[in-house]
Amino acid sequence: xxxxxxxxxxxxxxxxxxxxxxxxxxxxxxxxxxxxxxxxxxxxxxxxxxxxxxxxxxxxxxxxxxxxxxxxxxxxxxxxxxxxxxxxxxxxxxxxxxxxxxxxxxxxxxxxxxxxxxxxxxxxxxxxxxxxxxxxxxxxxxxxxxxxxxxxxxxxxxxxxxxxxxxxxxxxxxxxxxxxxxxxxxxxxxxxxxxxxxxxxxxxxxxxxxxxxxxxxxxxxxxxxxxxxxxxxxxxxxxxxxxxxxxxxxxxxxxxxxxxxxxxxxxxxxxxxxxxxxxxxxxxxxxxxxxxxxxxxxxxxxxxxxxxxxxxxxxxxxxxxxxxxxxxxxxxxxxxxxxxxxxxxxxxxxxxxxxxxxxxxxxxxxxxxxxxxxxxxxxxxxxxxxxxxxxxxxxxxxxxxxxxxxxxxxxxx
Amino acid sequence: xxxxxxxxxxxxxxxxxxxxxxxxxxxxxxxxxxxxxxxxxxxxxxxxxxxxxxxxxxxxxxxxxxxxxxxxxxxxxxxxxxxxxxxxxxxxxxxxxxxxxxxxxxxxxxxxxxxxxxxxxxxxxxxxxxxxxxxxxxxxxxxxxxxxxxxxxxxxxxxxxxxxxxxxxxxxxxxxxxxxxxxxxxxxxxxxxxxxxxxxxxxxxxxxxxxxxxxxxxxxxxxxxxxxxxxxxxxxxxxxxxxxxxxxxxxxxxxxxxxxxxxxxxxxxxxxxxxxxxxxxxxxxxxxxxxxxxxxxxxxxxxxxxxxxxxxx
Numbered sequence: 001x002x003x004x005x006x007x008x009x010x011x012x013x014x015x016x017x018x019x020x021x022x023x024x025x026x027x028x029x030x031x032x033x034x035x036x037x038x039x040x041x042x043x044x045x046x047x048x049x050x051x052x053x054x055x056x057x058x059x060x061x062x063x064x065x066x067x068x069x070x071x072x073x074x075x076x077x078x079x080x081x082x083x084x085x086x087x088x089x090x091x092x093x094x095x096x097x098x099x100x101x102x103x104x105x106x107x108x109x110x111x112x113x114x115x116x117x118x119x120x121x122x123x124x125x126x127x128x129x130x131x132x133x134x135x136x137x138x139x140x141x142x143x144x145x146x147x148x149x150x151x152x153x154x155x156x157x158x159x160x161x162x163x164x165x166x167x168x169x170x171x172x173x174x175x176x177x178x179x180x181x182x183x184x185x186x187x188x189x190x191x192x193x194x195x196x197x198x199x200x201x202x203x204x205x206x207x208x209x210x211x212x213x214x215x216x217x218x219x220x221x222x223x224x225x226x227x228x229x230x231x232x233x234x235x236x237x238x239x240x241x242x243x244x245x246x247x248x249x250x251x252x253x254x255x256x257x258x259x260x261x262x263x264x265x266x267x268x269x270x271x272x273x274x275x276x277x278x279x280x281x282x283x284x285x286x287x288x289x290x291x292x293x294x295x296x297x298x299x300x301x302x303x304x305x306x307x308x309x310x311x312x313x314x315x316x317x318x319x320x321x322x323x324x325x326x327x328x329x330x331x332x333x334x335x336x337x338x339x340x341x342x343x344x345x346x347x348x349x350x351x352x353x354x355x356x357x358x359x360x361x362x363x364x365x366x367x368x369x370x371x372x373x374x375x376x377x378x379x380x381x382x383x384x385x386x387x388x389x390x391x392x393x394x395x396x397x398x399x400x401x402x403x404x405x406x407x408x409x410x411x412x413x
Numbered sequence: 414x415x416x417x418x419x420x421x422x423x424x425x426x427x428x429x430x431x432x433x434x435x436x437x438x439x440x441x442x443x444x445x446x447x448x449x450x451x452x453x454x455x456x457x458x459x460x461x462x463x464x465x466x467x468x469x470x471x472x473x474x475x476x477x478x479x480x481x482x483x484x485x486x487x488x489x490x491x492x493x494x495x496x497x498x499x500x501x502x503x504x505x506x507x508x509x510x511x512x513x514x515x516x517x518x519x520x521x522x523x524x525x526x527x528x529x530x531x532x533x534x535x536x537x538x539x540x541x542x543x544x545x546x547x548x549x550x551x552x553x554x555x556x557x558x559x560x561x562x563x564x565x566x567x568x569x570x571x572x573x574x575x576x577x578x579x580x581x582x583x584x585x586x587x588x589x590x591x592x593x594x595x596x597x598x599x600x601x602x603x604x605x606x607x608x609x610x611x612x613x614x615x616x617x618x619x620x621x622x623x624x625x626x627x628x629x630x631x632x633x634x635x636x637x638x639x640x641x642x643x644x645x646x647x648x649x650x651x652x653x654x655x656x657x658x659x660x661x662x663x664x665x666x667x668x669x670x671x672x673x674x675x676x677x678x679x680x681x682x683x684x685x686x687x688x689x690x691x692x693x694x695x696x697x698x699x700x701x702x703x704x705x706x707x708x709x710x711x712x713x714x715x716x717x718x719x720x721x722x723x724x725x726x
Contacts, residue, residue, distance in 0.1 A: 251491065253463055
């Protein structure tokens with residue numbers, strides 16, 4: 001045990017003698033997250049909005065109502081901004097790619113609606129864009145449905161309001177206005193029980209919660225952290241070739257200690273480095289990218305243990321290879337697919353369901369999901385403890401295989 | 414002490430060590446002399462526990478290196494042929510780590526580190542990273558790592574390869590000091606001079622087999638105190654044997670080791686006294702001598718006698 005600690009201390013001392021490597025390892029998650037942040041347009045800004053041009057050829061009360069509905073939603077739920085234009089201007093601007101869509105409200109829109117006749121709204125979308133026009137289409141469907149239901153409820157008074165005034169008069173007579181008002185009031189009274197139920201009260205309790213500035217960086221950050229863990233594991237595992245080439249491995253094997261003690265010491269040192277990089281990465285993720293982070297020590301410990309598992313795996317691959325070049329190829333062949341499918345290159349949220357199912361079963365994918373659960377305070381302690389023990393057991397088996405290989409053919413070749 | 418009995422080590426079809434037996438005593442330097450590829454490093458590998466013998470047994474202070482490996486290694490100090498130091502650590506840090514691996518700690522470890530650094534002449538460079546050292550300094554640090562814990566058995570595998578003359582002299586002195594302090598030293602080399610000046614007892618190995626063993630005097634005795642006379646030029650091999658047999662002064666007391674059209678090698682006692690008679694006899698056969706080399710009895714001549722080739726070939 002003392003030799004194990006001695007080896008771990010010695011390895012850590014060697015790491016500190018190479019500060020550039022440490023800085024590079026610390027910088028990997030931040031650099032990649034920053035690149036992604038830049039690629040996706042920065043953090044914390046407003047959501048992207050589509051520009052919709054509206055050509056109102058009906059210019060009726062109801063078409064105005066539709067335009068108003070769109071206008072009132074600006075800055076709230078609807079992901080677009082409406083702008084009134086003439087039809088020709090609208091078509092020209094769509095061709096120039098100046099907007100995401102052009103909505104044409106045809107002549108006779110109001111009459112058709114009131115007479116319950118078929119009516120078509122024309123939506124011309126920008127072919128150069130895919131996502132924003134689709135969002136506009138979805139949102140407009142909601143607005144049109146709202147206008148339809150408005151007509152179903154207030155159809156009669158609306159019809160009366162749209163009647164032409166008597167010849168020689170500019171407005172409806174007072175009696176008619178009073179009649180329409182009484183009609184609307186009567187409808188509101190009839191629907192009062194449904195619209196304003198006095199018995200039921202909705203109590204809304206808002207749990208005090210830190211405002212999460214979740215953005216693309218935060219979405220990608222856990223994945224990036226695991227990508228870093230993989231690179232780190234590979235880098236640390238490659239140190240066994242340094243030990244071999246500088247002869248210290250053979251000397252270590254002539255000391256009165258078992259080979260496993262030496263290797264365990266190296267793995268312990270690797271875990272300390274991994275824990276430090278992870279803790280640093282998680283703190284940067286929290287304060288720099290809005291990563292949800294509830295249990296920093298637990299998350300750091302989990303990442304370190306998961307890192308030990310990955311290091312053991314990478315170490316076994318290094319020891320299986322006949323040369324350092326073959327070892328690099330071999331570990332690359334294993335690492336890259338695991339990174340891609342295990343949610344480290346692309347987050348699971350952006351992957352097809354089938355790949356997500358497979359990816360969550362990879363060692364890194366499984367560990368990544370656990371880390372996210374810990375960060376979000378959504379983990380089951382019993383299950384997590386079992387996972388911890390499982391990782392320790394698997395790492396132990398891998399370490400045993402590594403020791404056999406190292407003390408055998410690897411050290412002697 | 415080291416006891417090796419019928420040691421055999423194979424790698425597939427290659428027999429690296431074949432039925433080697435010897436015994437090295439405390440306070441003495443036992444040399445394993447042989448050309449590159451003779452099996453010296455493989456023997457050291459088996460002794461240090463890095464390689465498992467295919468057959469035979471190796472015991473260090475009575476502990477079998479396979480069955481009782483950890484106890485055997487407690488007494489071992491190894492100075493491998495290749496450097497075995499952490500280049501990015503300082504000399505003192507290297508020594509502290511390897512000393513700790515052999516249970517040295519605290520004040521005792523510090524004292525030993527200082528002592529050994531002084532012995533190998535690195536006390537002024539103790540805090541510098543080893544990567545800044547010259548080749549000779551690295552060799553001395555490599556040696557220091559092997560002797561720091563005062564091992565009872567010291568294995569040295571060609572420790573002077575690639576070392577400058579000054580560092581070599583210093584290293585050889587250090588080896589003598591280790592033996593003088595009672596350590597059992599096993600020293601492998603392919604340098605004749607080193608073996609002759611350093612070792613109390615020697616084993617000559619070639620192609621994995623031990624072909625001669627004894628003290629330097631015993632090995633020289635195998636040559637019968639004969640000089641080795643090597644002549645280069647033009648000779649008639651069919652006439653040379655009879656011509657030399659006709660030289661009365663050496664008749665019955667010489668041996669033609671090698672004879673061809675360009676080279677003649679003769680083992681003969683006190684060759685310098687008989688050179689005129691030998692040259693006259695060869696001249697009578699029409700031979701032309703262009704170069705003459707006279708070698709007094711040595712391990713080199715013994716090796717040539719035993720294997721028919723030079724050690725460096």
